[in-house]
Amino acid sequence: MKRAALLLAIVAAPALGQSNQAAAPMANVQLPDAAKERDAKALMETLRCVVCQGQSIADSDAEMAGDMRSLVRERIAKGETPDRVRDWLIERYGDYVSYDPPLSGATAPLWIAPVALLVIGALVAARSFKRRRR
Template identity: 50%
Template sequence: MRPFTALFLLVMAILPGLAVQPGERLADPAQEARARRLSLELRCLVCQNQSIDDSDAVLAADLRRLVRERIAAGDSDRQIRDFLVARYGEFVLLNPPFSERTLLLWSLPALALLAGAGAVWTLFRRRRAATLAAAPLSAEEEAALRRLLDTPRQD
């Protein structure tokens, strides 16, 4: 591996750990671990595909501080999640729960897989039908084919 590639991979591996600033951390290691676990479950509303624990966005830092404040105030994980969902909607959860409102979200991968399988099946079926429905050989073509088949191979 090239030194530059190794350095790049090392920096990329360290960056998510740098999103949480030292000043944000709670003094109690158990509470900090709880805050980090919760932060991994919450979506950064700016980045959208990162957790607030991994994001450097200002809003993500605000949400991390809010989570830590709620933990320090004695709220349970459930209460913190419910508070954030009430404030920002279910979109704030990286893994939203299965409900009527998220039915399409959870069923979309299966529907896409079925649609893809259906498209492949249709394609193969059409191709097979086109092969079977090929025009019959003319008399000249049949004679040429017989000659080719009757000619002994010379290896």
């Protein structure tokens, strides 16, 4: 019985993730100024949806992503630079919202891990080649 309830909860979870509220005003509306819309779209591609986690806010259908798209468009329409909007969103949602988080104590493992794995792989490969030569 517990398994069935757990399975039902897992299957039903995506349906509960959306509400019946209308989308944010600027979520799916392009800005009249083509240059500002280009800036907004370029910025949206670099911001991670905090709900989907694997998609940018430009690609996500989640309500939260729509809200974030609307915020980006509203702020850029008011004349803010994309960098300032990104900084504001990072202040609000944390470094995780950016696909390119800054180097800090919390993000250091993300930056160091690929280099460490390459070094370990090279060492393992070098040892393997040495054994074969003998």
